[in-house]
Amino acid sequence: MRHFSLFIYCFWFICLLGCGANATAAEAKAETAVENSVTTGITPEVALLQATPTPVALANQPVDRVTPSAGQSRGYQTTPDELVLISQKAADGIEPYASAVDGVLNWADRKWKYNFKKQETCKNADKPDWLDEEGGVPKLYARALAYHLTGDSAYAQVVEEILQEMMSDVERIDLDEQQCRLNFGWGTPEIVAAADLIEGYWLDHTCTGPTTTLYEDTTIGSGQCKVLFQNWLVKNPYYLVSYTAEEAKSNWGAAATNTLAYIADYLWDRPDVRLIHRMPDIKKRGSYKEIQLTAQEAYARANQLMLDRMNGYGVELHSTNSCDYLAGVQQNKQWEPVKSQINENGIIPEDARREESCNVPQYNGEYQNYPQVHLGNNIQQCELMLRRGDASCYDNIDNSEVADYSYVDAKGITQTTHLYPGRGSIERAIKAIIIDSETEWKHDAALEIAYRYYYNHHTLPGFDKWLAELDRPSLCSQDACFGTLTHGFADDETPTLPPTVSPP
Numbered sequence: 001m002r003h004f005s006l007f008i009y010c011f012w013f014i015c016l017l018g019c020g021a022n023a024t025a026a027e028a029k030a031e032t033a034v035e036n037s038v039t040t041g042i043t044p045e046v047a048l049l050q051a052t053p054t055p056v057a058l059a060n061q062p063v064d065r066v067t068p069s070a071g072q073s074r075g076y077q078t079t080p081d082e083l084v085l086i087s088q089k090a091a092d093g094i095e096p097y098a099s100a101v102d103g104v105l106n107w108a109d110r111k112w113k114y115n116f117k118k119q120e121t122c123k124n125a126d127k128p129d130w131l132d133e134e135g136g137v138p139k140l141y142a143r144a145l146a147y148h149l150t151g152d153s154a155y156a157q158v159v160e161e162i163l164q165e166m167m168s169d170v171e172r173i174d175l176d177e178q179q180c181r182l183n184f185g186w187g188t189p190e191i192v193a194a195a196d197l198i199e200g201y202w203l204d205h206t207c208t209g210p211t212t213t214l215y216e217d218t219t220i221g222s223g224q225c226k227v228l229f230q231n232w233l234v235k236n237p238y239y240l241v242s243y244t245a246e247e248a249k250s251n252w253g254a255a256a257t258n259t260l261a262y263i264a265d266y267l268w269d270r271p272d273v274r275l276i277h278r279m280p281d282i283k284k285r286g287s288y289k290e291i292q293l294t295a296q297e298a299y300a301r302a303n304q305l306m307l308d309r310m311n312g313y314g315v316e317l318h319s320t321n322s323c324d325y326l327a328g329v330q331q332n333k334q335w336e337p338v339k340s341q342i343n344e345n346g347i348i349p350e351d352a353r354r355e356e357s358c359n360v361p362q363y364n365g366e367y368q369n370y371p372q373v374h375l376g377n378n379i380q381q382c383e384l385m386l387r388r389g390d391a392s393c394y395d396n397i398d399n400s401e402v403a404d405y406s407y408v409d410a411k412g413i414t415q416t417t418h419l420y421p422g423r424g425s426i427e428r429a430i431k432a433i434i435i436d437s438e439t440e441w442k443h444d445a446a447l448e449i450a451y452r453y454y455y456n457h458h459t460l461p462g463f464d465k466w467l468a469e470l471d472r473p474s475l476c477s478q479d480a481c482f483g484t485l486t487h488g489f490a491d492d493e494t495p496t497l498p499p500t501v502s503p504p
Contacts, residue, residue: 068501070203070269071199071200071203072199072200073196073197073199073200074196074199074265074266074268074387074501075196075387075498075499075501076189076192076193076196076262076265076383076384076387077193077380077383077449077480077481077482077483077486077487078145078485078486079498079499080148080197080200081499082486082498082499083145083148083149084148084149086100086101086149086485086486087101087148087149087150089490090102090149094490095490096472096473096484096488096489096490097485097488097490099472099473099484100472100473100482100484100485100488101149101485102473103473103475103482103484103485104142104145104146104149104473104482104485105142105146105149105150107138107139107142107475107482108139108142108143108145108146108155110139110142112136112139112140112158112162114128114129114130114135114136115130116128116130116165116166116169116170117169117170118169118170118171118172119171119172119173119174120170120172120173120174120180121174121177121180122174122177122179122180122182122183122184123177123179124179125179125182125183125478127179127183128183130166131183131184131186131187132183132187133186133187133476133477133478133481134476137187137190137191137476137481138190138475138476138481138482140159140162140190140191140194141190141191141193141194141476141481141482142481142482143155143156143158143159143162143194144156144159144193144194144195144197144198145197145482145485147159147197147198147201148197153201156197156198156201156202157201159194159195159197159198159201160198160201160202160205160207160225163191163194163195163207163225163229164207164208164209164225166191166232167207167208167209167210167228167229167231167232168207168208168209168220170232170236171210171218171220172215172218172236173236173237173240175215175240180240181240181241181243181244181252181256182244182252182255184236184237184240184241184259185241185244185252185255185256185258185259185377186255186377186478186479188233188237188241188259188262188263189258189259189262189380190476190481192233192262192263192266193262195226195229195266196266199226202225202226203226204224205224205225206222206223206224206225207222207223207224207225207228207229208220208221208222208228209221209223209225209228209229209231209232210228210231210232210235211223211228211231212231212235213231213234213235213273213274213275213276214235214276215235215236215239215276217235227270230266230267230270230273233263233266233267234263234267234273234275234276235276237259237263238259238260238263238264238275238276238277238298239275239276239278241255241256241259241260242256242260242275242276242277242278243278243279243280243288244256244318245257245259245260245302245305246278246279246280246305246317247280247316247317247318248316248317248318248319249309249314249315249316249322249324249340249341249350250316250318250319250340250348250350250351250370250374251350251351251370251371251373251374251377252318253305253309253314253316253318254306254309254373254374254375254376254377254378254381255373255377255478255479257302257303257305257306257309257377257381258302258306258377258378258380258381258384258479260298260301260302260305261299261302261303261306261381261384261385262384263275263298264293264295264296264298264299264302264504265295265299265384265388265503265504267295267298267504268295268502268503268504270295271294271295273294273295274292274293274294275292275293275294275295275298276290276291276292277290277291277292277293277298277301278290279291280317282317282408282410282412283412285410294504295504296503296504298504299503299504302381303381303385303393306378306381306393307392307393307396307424309340309341310341310342310378310396310398310423310424310425310426311341311342311396311398311419311423311424312339312340312341312343312398312405312419312423312424313407314340315340315407315408315409315410316340316350316410317410318410319350321353322340322350322409322410323337323338323339323340323349323350323353323358323359324339324340324407324409324410324415325409325410325411325413325415326338326339326409326415326417330353330357330358331357331358331359332356332357332358332359332360335357335359335360335361336359336418337358337359337417338358338359338417339358339405339407339415339417339419341419341423341424342423342424342425342426342428342429343420343423344420344421344422344423344428345361345362345428345432345436346425346428346429346430346431346432346433346436347360347361347362347363347371347429347432348370348371348374348375348429350374351368351370351371351373351374352368352370352371354369354370355368355370362432362436362437363432363433363436363437363439364437365437365438365439366439367439367440367442368433368437368439369442371429371432371433372433372441372442372443372446373443373477373478373479375426375429375430375433375443375446375450376443376445376446376447376477376478376479376480377446377478377479378393378426379426379446379447379449379450379479379480380446380449380479380480381393382394382426382450382453383449383453383498386453386497386498386500387498387499387500387501388500388501388502388503389500389501389502389503390503391453391457393426394426394427394450394453394454394457395457396424396425396426397422397423397424397425397428398419398421398422398423398424399421399422400419400421401418401419401420401421402418402419403418404416404418405417405418405419426450427450427454427458427459427460428460430447430450430454430466431460431462431463434462434465434466434469435461435462435465440469441469442477443477443478443479443480444469444470444471444472444474444475444477444483444484445474445475445476445477445479445480445481445482445483445484446477446479446480446483447466447469447470447474447483448470448472448474448480448483448484448486448487448488449480449483449486449487450466451466451467451470451487452487452488452489452495454466455494455495456494456495470484472484472488473485473488
C-alpha cells in the first residue's frame with residue numbers, strides 16, 4: 001500500500017504541474033479507487049491525491065480565463081454586467097426579463113424580520129428561517145441582485161448589514177442535528193452569491209466577525225468585511241457540510257458538494273486559508289477525521305465527489321436504507337439491484353427509493369421531489385464549473401462498462417455490481433423525469449439554468465418539451481433561486497455561454 005500511495009502521490013503532483021488535461025480513463029479509475037479506499041479506513045491524507053476533473057473546453061471562449069481583481073465579482077449564477085443588460089431589456093418590456101425583474105424586486109423589498117442565534121439549530125427543514133428558501137435567503141439574494149438591476153446602493157447596504165449580523169452573531173452551527181447539514185447545503189450558495197455581488201461595495205469596509213477559521217474558536221474581532229465573512233464560511237457551513245459531502249450520495253450529497261464548491265471558489269484570494277474538511281470514519285459510525293485543504297484542493301474535491309456520485313463510484317455511508325447495500329426493501333425484486341449513481345436510464349436510485357425503489361427502470365409518473373432537488377443542486381454546481389470555464393459536468397456521461405465493480409458498503413461488506421455505459425448524465429436524468437415518465441417539474445429555477453445550457457448542447461430527443469415545464473418567473477427552491485432572471489431568454493434570442501473566470 002505504501003508503494004501504491006507513493007505512486008498516486010507522484011501522479012497527483014505531476015498533474016498539478018500541468019498534465020491534468022491529458023488524464024486518461026485508466027488514471028481516472030485509479031483516482032476513484034483511492035477515493036473508495038478513503039471511505040473504507042485508509043488514511044485521510046490519501047484523499048488529497050485525487051486529480052482535478054479534466055476540464056472540457058468551452059466553444060467560443062478565450063483560452064486564458066481572467067482572474068478578477070479585488071473588488072470585482074467572480075460571478076456565480078450571474079454577474080453585475082449581465083444584470084445591467086437584463087435590467088435594460090426589462091425596461092424595454094421584453095419578456096421574460098420584465099416579469100422576472102419585477103418578481104425579484106418584489107422579494108428585494110420584502111421586510112427582513114429574522115434574528116440570528118449564537119448557536120443555530122435546525123429543528124426542521126425550514127429552520128433557521130433566515131436560511132429558508134421561502135424566508136430569508138430569497139430576500140437577501142434578491143437585494144444583492146436588485147443592487148445591480150437598479151443601481152441603488154441602499155440594497156447593497158442592507159446586504160452588508162445582514163451579512164455583518166450573520167457573521168458576528170452566529171458563532172456556531174449545531175453539529176449534532178443532521179438537518180443542519182442539509183439546510184446549510186441548500187441555503188449557503190445564495191448567501192455566497194449575494195456577498196459576491198456586493199464585492200465592490202464593501203471592498204474597503206470594516207466589519208466585525210470571526211478572526212479565525214476554526215469551528216471551536218468563537219473569537220470575534222474587527223477587520224475587512226469580506227475576509228471575516230470568508231472566515232465565517234470556512235468555520236461554519238464548510239466544516240458542517242463537508243461531512244455530508246463525503247458520506248451522502250443522495251440529494252443530501254448533491255446539496256453538500258454544491259455548497260463546498262461555492263465556498264471553496266469564494267476563497268480564491270485566500271491561499272493562506274486551510275479549510276478543515278471532515279471525513280467519515282467507516283469503522284465507527286457517526287465519527288469523523290479531519291483533513292486540511294487549500295481552496296484549490298477543496299474546489300477540486302467538491303467537483304470530483306459530485307462526478308463520482310453521478311457516475312456510480314461513490315458510496316452512500318449515511319442512510320441505513322442505501323441502495324449501495326444491493327439488498328433490502330429498497331430494491332425491487334423484479335429487477336437487478338443497482339447502486340447509487342445516475343444510471344443509464346437517467347434514474348437517481350438513492351432518491352428514487354424515497355417514493356419507489358432504487359432499481360425502477362422508469363419513474364411512475366407521479367411527482368418526484370427528491371430526484372428533482374438532487375438535480376437542482378447538481379445543476380447549480382455544473383453552472384459554477386461552467387462559469388470557471390469547465391463544461392465537464394453538464395456534458396458528463398460515463399460510457400465505460402464495468403461488469404464487476406466492487407466497493408465496500410457502510411457496513412464494511414464488499415459488494416460487487418454491474419455499472420452500465422451511459423450513466424452519469426444530467427441531461428438524461430432530466431429527460432427521465434420530463435419526457436420518459438411525463439412527470440411535472442417543480443424546481444423551475446434550476447431547470448431554467450439547465451435549459452439555457454442544453455438549448456445549444458442537448459443530445460437527446462424531447463428537449464423541446466422542457467420549456468413547457470417552466471412556470472415563469474421562477475422563484476426559489478431547495479437548490480437555485482430566480483433562474484428566470486439569471487438564465488431566461490426571449491423567444492427570438494439564442495442563448496450564449498456565460499462569462500468565465502479562473503477557478504481557485
